[in-house]
Amino acid sequence: MTHLSRRRWSALVLWLVTALGVPLSAFAPAEANNVRIAHTLFGVHDSSLLSHSHVHDGSVRLWDVGVQWRDIEKSPGVYDFARLDQLVTAAQAAHESVTMVLAMTPSFYAPATPTDPPGKLQHFTDFVSAVMHRYRSFHGKRGISSYQVWNEANISTFWTGSMTQMAKLSKIVHDVGNRVDPQATIVSPPMVTRLGYQLDWLKKFYGMKLGGTPVWKFYDALGFSLYPLPTYGGRPGGPEDSMRQLGQVRSRLRSDHVPASVPIWNTEVNYGLQTGSLGGTPATPISSAKQASYVARTYLLNAAARVKRVYWYRYDLGAFSSGATLANTLLSQPGSPSVVTPAGRAFALVQKWMHGSLVGSGSHAPCAKDRHGTYTCVVKDSSGTRRIYWNPNRKGRVRLASSARHAQTILGAVSKVKGGSRLTVNYRPVMVYH
Template identity: 35%
Template sequence: MHIEGAEGGAWASAPFGALRLWDNGTAWSQIELEPGVYKWDNLEGALENAQSKGMTDVLMVLGTTPEWNAKEVNPDDYPQPGAASAPKDLAAWDAWVTEVATRYGDRISSYQIWNEANLKNFFNGTPEEMAELTKRAYDIIKKIDPDALVVSASPSTRLTGPFDKFFPAYLKALGEKGWPVDVFAVHTYPAADGDPAARGVLLDAVKGYLTEAGAPDLPLWDTELNYGLAGPGDLPKQDITGARAAGFVVRTYIDDLRYGVDRSYWYIWTPREYPLLGVQAFPGSDAEQGFFA
């Protein structure tokens, strides 16, 4: 699950088994504001909140790049200019990963290298550069905390062009580096008019690329998903309500068993309606009961 405001004490009223920190102000560019100067407030707040709720399974996303270490700075980068750049100084990446893993130890159970690295507003480097970041982080984390899981960068599957260009090349580069991951990750938002069956088609494509690459038999995580988001192209956002909303939630997690997805992180539990999303998840929402099924 993702939780809006987890860094400030917010929590979901529905049950869930693992927390992913993204859009909580906990990425590299939001913490290391200057070289060697760290603002830990949001990450500390999120981890303290999780600990107080008995949640020990926490996935942290390591990227994005601080502006001071960006090769190029674009205004459309998310969450801020420069964040989508490959780091110009890899030693700074190494230092960041070392700092986080050393400071938090087993309070963070898994680390994801990057979010949606096939989309230019999240990462505008190459698959090979992302594989290098993955390998360096893997080696550092395993030395500090051998029990922590290292999760691959998660490409988004809904735009087939960027996905088909990035994912096979990233897998090839990872293979050449000895597969320095414990978990493969993807994001399976289908098109705006897509349903769980459409998500299944995307998962089939993911599994096909893993097979073609000769990837090892590692867990597969869907680290971000929802339905009804506008696009691709001119497809308008779809509001998924009533029993259909709860049904999408239930079907998603049943399909995980069918497709061999070891876990999925719903995006996002909020205190109120979140206009971006087709399936709303907040207290009293139509989808809420789906999480209790």
């Protein structure tokens, strides 16, 4: 549709609405609820250069990989980019989009700890400027495409400054980006979202203004760490719980008058992380099949909710002598990132399932849920239509399309099905195609 025809369409709809009293929703184009899937949706936190070629991620977020501010600036004004160069070079070779987290103050600038802001903001300005100058073009092409202001600013593990100080750091990254690398995407400090006090901090922060400017205007995208609680009523927390948290986040953003058009990135997610007195202890293990299902459901649900990036925190290093980790869903074997798990294979397979566009219906977003809790995601591309089904809590029954001929499990097994028949589904997504 050309720009002119779009204007004519709008004028016709406006006339019909005013003259005939026809609801505007009746004239919304059906494709308005569709979601085109970009490869950059499939992001990871990668603790090893080896795993880039094994799970086929489209984007990578550099955190906990030895490139914090304090790792790079060795003494005042002296930068060691060797490790960051290595990571960016590897990402370029794998055709990944890179997000860099700008956080953790060097000891010679911090009043007390790396989680404090620097004593002089000019030091942060100089660091951000040096990084952006170096990676706006690296080896003759884009090096780092996105910069995130700090990490998880609403928990004291990573930030012990004030909200106002965080807003000032955000303005610095915004202003330096405009001056040095206007094409870079500036992402807000991610907020943890699973506890009440974290949501309260989030709401207060986005209700702030700095010099009369709402803080959200410093960002091109808003980042959140959508880890759910480890359990809910005795059952493990899963992707659907993470999406309920996203609903709570969006409610608070609306109350702060943040436009819904500002993109949201899920900059950290995994499952099973303990809280309270158990925080930092191993996650309770879950089966390989459940891990694979969590990966697929996470990317389907986030995409349907119009989240633009989802960075899976791999936790692929064994955090304990037993080889256990802080999360329960692992893309690779702990300590051996080149050994891909069933969840890692599901990460690659769901990208094939989701190739094209997720399709909504009428006024409904994609991946609708029926009254029994069974989800249906419809995906279309030039090869045809695929339908993906699951029910996270119980068995469900779905009626297959008349064209259905094959079904594939998230672990890759393929079987024949009869079009128009009924299929029993459970927590493990199954994709049905012609």
